[in-house]
Amino acid sequence: MSQRVSNPLLPVLSALDGNESPRLLERELERASDDQHLSEAECDVVRRIDSSLRRGKRRESLLRVLLETTTDLVAITDFDAMLHAIVRRTRMILGSDMAYISLNNYDTRETFIHTTDGVATEAYRNIRMELGTGVLGKIAAGTGSAQAIDYIADPDIIHVPEIDDTVVAEGVRSIMGAPLLRDGVLLGALLVAERYQRRYTAEEIWLVESMSALACVALSNARFIGDMQAALEERDRLQATLETEKSRLASEQEFERALVECAVSADPYGQFLEQVVEYQSGELWLVDDLGKWIRGTRELPAPESALEKALARSHRSGDFAPVGTVGVGVGVGVGVGVGVGVGVGVGGGAGLSILAVGAAARLLGGIVVEGNVDQDRERVLRRAAVMLSVLRLIDESSREEAARAQSGFVHAFLVPPENFEESMLLRAGRFGLSEGHPVFVHVVDSDSRAALIVDVLCSLPAWSAGAVAEYGGRTVVMGSENVGEAIVQQLARKQVSATVGIGIEGRLGGSLARAHRTAEQTLHAMLALGIREESSTSAELGAVGMLMSSATPDQVRTLIDLEIEPLMNYDSERGSQLVETLWAFFASDRHQVRAAEYLHVHPNTLRQRLERISALLGEDWHTTRRSSMIYVALQLHRLQTKAPNSRYMSDPVL
Template identity: 25%
Template sequence: MEPGRAAGDAGLRPAPTSDSGSPVATLLAQLRRMLGCDAAAVALKRIDGVSHVPFADGMSQAVSSAFEIPPRTGIADAAQAGGKPMWTSDYLADDRFVHSPRLDEAVRADGVRAVIAAPLLRDGAAIGVLYGVCRHSRRFTPAEVDLCTALARVAVVLLDHTMRLQRMHAERAELEGENGRLHVTLLRSRHLAEAHGRLTDMVLGGSDLSAVVNVAADALDGTLLVRDPGGAVLAATGAVPELEDISARAKWAGAHAARTAVPLADGVWAVPVTAGAEELGTVVLKNSGQLGEFDARFLWAVAQSVALILVLERDTAVVERPLRDELFEDLLSGSVSSPRHLAERALRIGIDPDGPHVVLVLRPEGGEQGKAIVWASSYAYRKGGLRSPRGEYISMLLPGSDPSAVARAVSRDLSSVLGHPVSVGAAGPGAGLASTARLHREALRCLKALIALDRVGSTASAEDLGFVGLLLSEERDVAAFIESALGPVLCYDSERRTELIRTLGVYFAADRSPTRAAEELHVHVNTVSRRLERIGRLLGPTWREPERTLEIQLALQLLRTQDTLRQGDAAPLGPGPARR
């Protein structure tokens, strides 16, 4: 230790006053016995001049390891300044020393009277003092002073020994902690290495993207999400926070520029999925802590595995494209072979011949037809469907039972890739592939209806277009259309034997005049008004809007036509030709 540097500054940790196992504590007990003192203590000076008491024996609670002696005060300062022991028979009454209120208060509280203090010298520099304390007034003999001085020299040796032991214990604890951290790191690296091996086996074995992402997420103890360049989710193990602000988008782009994992937000990381210079998407990880070195490397390996799967899917789609295109063209033209042969062709390229499917006709509204075709090819392959470019349109066959929902998803994803809106007409669901040609004609008519209705960039199926869709559909379900437009009113009339449907028909025939309708029905105008209020509650508040009104009137006309046809069917046949 450097001369003048306090023992406490060299790493000596203050010990409890009751630490009877310490060599210094043993020395203090010997000092009390040999000098006949009531208490003994060691005070060590810090670099700022303040002294503290790490070891004490027989002292009251007023002086403990937390007690501090101000600099340049008391008998300790005098002993250290002179480099020789000092004593007093009555400390509080002795004016040779600089008194401080705090130290005097502690001395008074402990009942201290006589005090002997020998400096602790190391290489000629004082690092503290050794105290002997009596609670009665007394004098110290020269022999006792020499003994205290000798014990002070021993105390310095013991303090050095104690400090060395403490340093050794601290180094040992640090080594044990480092060994523990290395052990945890080693286990983590082995765990991720095994997971990497599983990922490699899965990719080479033809596992799909979702299975690979689930294994990776489990290894990383987090949530994983894979997005394509347009932001569409290709696979996910859970919800990941949306990051749509400008700074997040800049960080997202930074992940691709840096070709490494980039933090997007607290606990959210992104790593690019690339094949050479081509950007294929992004892997996003959400975990509960920091991304360690091995975790970051594994996440990069996950992105490489994802890239390999996407490239293999695309290459497989390219290889199978002639077979897929030939099948779709046959389906669209209606020139299908036998059901058995059709099923075999579909299964050969991964298409379910018996599952429900929908047909879409797309029109990108911002050009970039080539880019749209490439995207549609990848999307159809990944979903287990087909695609075919047809002039300015792209036709698609996709598994699903809700044509409107499938159309919205395709329009959203493709629009984000192109940066332009995409109009989509949809039809379905179809049971079996033989209905593909009919559904394709209906989807195309829906797309053309959207364009004619000035709804470019929207999506719609025949059901979404209301009565217009009824006219466009080849399988016109009149009963379903009537039910969708007038169902609650028809049910109300049937259950209560009312005439709301008749009132509604007369109301429209009277140019929506309640007064003229009342005259036609031979009831009071208030009766018509109450019936119309009831109709409004049954059909909803928008029933008087132009589009709804047109559908209701068309449904009423269809209902009247059905009634007329039923009455004609029930009429008795006329007499047959006279027999001769």
């Protein structure tokens, strides 16, 4: 016996309450209608109630999904990660083939795809289109949602051929999207797309709009949090920078204190070099204003000429200058005077750099470094350069004091013997001179003022001993060695032309007036003979040369021309060697064989040359009176010629 149904509508109500499938509800409604328990109108009411319940449950489900999405998005603070999460969640909720976000660029008046999920082609990911074109452009240009069931065939869309080709290549048929609005500003759009035709329901559109609104809020939070984190990081960075700067300033103050102490050190340049190298590391050299080495961590791998040029460039620019040429190291010469000079530079030849050191417009010296000069190293070097300029000025003051002492010493020793004070001998050791030892007195003639020559020589680092001063309108240098050639060369580097006569006193024991007089006579003889920019002693000029000490250059020229001008003209016109032949003949004591051997010619050749000489000078050139005058003229001409590689400058070995 079947169970009796107490209420014929109970199955219908059960289908509604259980939210069963619509087919089950329709079967129950058909059965109730057939049994005449419900009219057709009542069945329609039941169907509307079912539809309303189903919409409510779907809305409840969507709201739950939105709540979960909101919770998830709030935890994300990275901007790009936030956008990826939004498009991924939107695509998943709607079950779409793809989802993406477009952003507006109002500067270029275009919208572009920024973040995608499910897009297959690179071209689609990189779509950029003018605002107002396409579905994406239409949404981004407005403030409401929009969809295209069949994008390519939709006549309401403003199509761009290139974009349509990209859409076809991706296989997209339907597109729907909602705008991203923040504070009334349209940021872009959130879109979904399908590779088949799909009409999106109002609920689905509402869902995308809700996700778009959540995205705007989440983006605002993410940017706010990102800005806050950036501000905190900037604060931490600034705090760390301040601590680093504080530590650096303390270190630099200690460095400057150590540099100041160098001024009172027994070895100021040595201690200065040590402090700078310890603080900034790397190779370092100190040079003078001529590029000469003063101190360094090792031999300076560049020639003085390259350093001097780079130093001048650095001084003009006030910045680092490359040392363009690399060569051998430079050493220190020997000479007289006191004082030390420094040169500076930073440059690029072989990794060398040079920075000029000066005071006002004056070049005082500098620092040479090796390797790259970065900002920190440059700051250290410039601080060191300031102290180096102080050391150079102290040096200069010391040189001026030394110059006064040297001037007094020189004047005291050049007085007549009867006026010489024996107590001055006690001061000789200060200038490298020793009682009872030889003394060289150099008298310098130049086209520059004597005071300028004194300043130049006193500033040179080459002098190891001696004294230099102005005396009688010329510069006098007294020392324990012959430094005549060094004086000429050093002054030439300063573009100063100089000629030096040298007198020698066998032993220091009193006045040096006689040696000074000899030096003056030697100098006068050199000038009369036309010898310029050289140095010589009376012995090197010989007796004939010294006889010219009271002559003028014109008188010497007249004597030479009077005796041997025909030979000189003949040699000049024909490239012969009659003057040299006659000198060898006289110097060989008129012995033809020895003269021929000296000249490396056959005796017959020598006889032929002597016959030519007789034809030019006359047969009486053999006589004692005439030959003596010719020999003097030859000696004077020989002194004037000064050809180092010529046999004419050396005497035959008899």
